[in-house]
Amino acid sequence: MRIPALLIAAIFSLASAEAQQYPDRVIKLVVPFVPGSPVDVLGRVVSQQMTTRLGQSVVVENRPGAGTSTAAKQVQSSPADGYTLLVMGQNLVYVGLLYPDIGFDPVKSFVPVATLAGWSHVMLVANSVPAKSVQELVAYARVNPGKITFGYGLGTSPQIVGKSFELAAKLDLINVPYKGGEQVRVDLLGGRIHINFAPVSNALPMIQQGKVRALAVTSSTRDPALPDVPTFKENGFPDVGFNPDVWQAIVAPPGTPAPIVYKLNAEINAALRSDELQATFKKLRFQPMVNSPEQFGKFLAVQAKRWPPIIKAAGLKAQ
Numbered sequence: 001m002r003i004p005a006l007l008i009a010a011i012f013s014l015a016s017a018e019a020q021q022y023p024d025r026v027i028k029l030v031v032p033f034v035p036g037s038p039v040d041v042l043g044r045v046v047s048q049q050m051t052t053r054l055g056q057s058v059v060v061e062n063r064p065g066a067g068t069s070t071a072a073k074q075v076q077s078s079p080a081d082g083y084t085l086l087v088m089g090q091n092l093v094y095v096g097l098l099y100p101d102i103g104f105d106p107v108k109s110f111v112p113v114a115t116l117a118g119w120s121h122v123m124l125v126a127n128s129v130p131a132k133s134v135q136e137l138v139a140y141a142r143v144n145p146g147k148i149t150f151g152y153g154l155g156t157s158p159q160i161v162g163k164s165f166e167l168a169a170k171l172d173l174i175n176v177p178y179k180g181g182e183q184v185r186v187d188l189l190g191g192r193i194h195i196n197f198a199p200v201s202n203a204l205p206m207i208q209q210g211k212v213r214a215l216a217v218t219s220s221t222r223d224p225a226l227p228d229v230p231t232f233k234e235n236g237f238p239d240v241g242f243n244p245d246v247w248q249a250i251v252a253p254p255g256t257p258a259p260i261v262y263k264l265n266a267e268i269n270a271a272l273r274s275d276e277l278q279a280t281f282k283k284l285r286f287q288p289m290v291n292s293p294e295q296f297g298k299f300l301a302v303q304a305k306r307w308p309p310i311i312k313a314a315g316l317k318a319q
Helices: 005-021 038-054 066-076 091-098 134-142 157-168 181-189 200-208 258-273 275-284 293-314
Strands: 027-031 058-062 084-089 111-119 121-126 149-153 174-178 195-199 212-217 246-252
Touching: 027 038, 027 066, 038 058, 038 084, 038 111, 038 246, 038 258, 038 275, 066 084, 066 091, 084 091, 091 293, 111 258, 111 293, 121 157, 121 181, 121 200, 134 212, 149 157, 149 181, 157 195, 157 293, 174 181, 181 195, 181 200, 181 212, 195 200, 200 212, 246 258, 258 275, 258 293
Parallel strands: 027 058, 027 084, 149 174, 149 195
Antiparallel strands: 084 246, 111 246, 121 195, 121 212
16 A cells, blocks of 8 residues: 555654754663763763753663663663663674563664764783783683683673683683673772773773783773783784774664654764864773764674674673
8 A cells, every 4th residue: 555645745744843843851861781880981971962962951871780681671662752762882783692582683673873982991800810911810710710700791891802811711710790890890809800801991090000900902902091001912812802892872762763863863973073072082992983873774784793603602691
């Protein structure tokens, strides 16, 4: 059955009018990680810019749990009106593998709005670990199988990167999942966790104060903030790290009108290009990612093919 041209025109006219009025109330930005986590920090600095540019409050709601699937379910079932959005990254393409009963295809069930940023990690060890290099850590762990603890936020990139290192180095580590990375680092400082992977911005103060030891970075080149810390490639582990390990973006519930998506994308991209956000990202060691909704969609399709084999090779399972 053909839809009359006048009806189609009326539908588009209505959507356009809705976008012109949007937003007229608070927008909720759902973050699937705990407060203080890198993704939470990213969400908050972006939400501040969105608030200014859209003329309405954009508030962050933290919904950690079940490897990001809790937040994904909430937003996927929310009204498609642009008032509930999700900050999510590569987790989007593999959360369905870890939680097959999620009830929908996370890759196909959201509307791509805007990419935000990417970053890599540094491997940290507690000061109680008698290792000052990756090679010394590997040697120590091999003579102490099943005794060295590796802590991570469940379903996060540090879990994947750390597991990749464990497999590449042929180690037997005790894997300890947490709700978020900040909780892990509390126990790292206390010596209850021996190994952790963290964004450089989160780890830098602890490293500089000598509270933990940095052994290697996952980026393709040394981080300017840690010039004496070698890359994993320099240490003979070129496959540890994904350059970047993390990318984050904003997606909307299925069926969100295109005019609203394009309005959000334009304002978010303008924020990412602003001197203010560029300076903040530099301090946080975030690399801005500016894309149109179409470019984001193509990027997502590539990521959907890239990450599942990595997850399967790492042997990750829901916990």
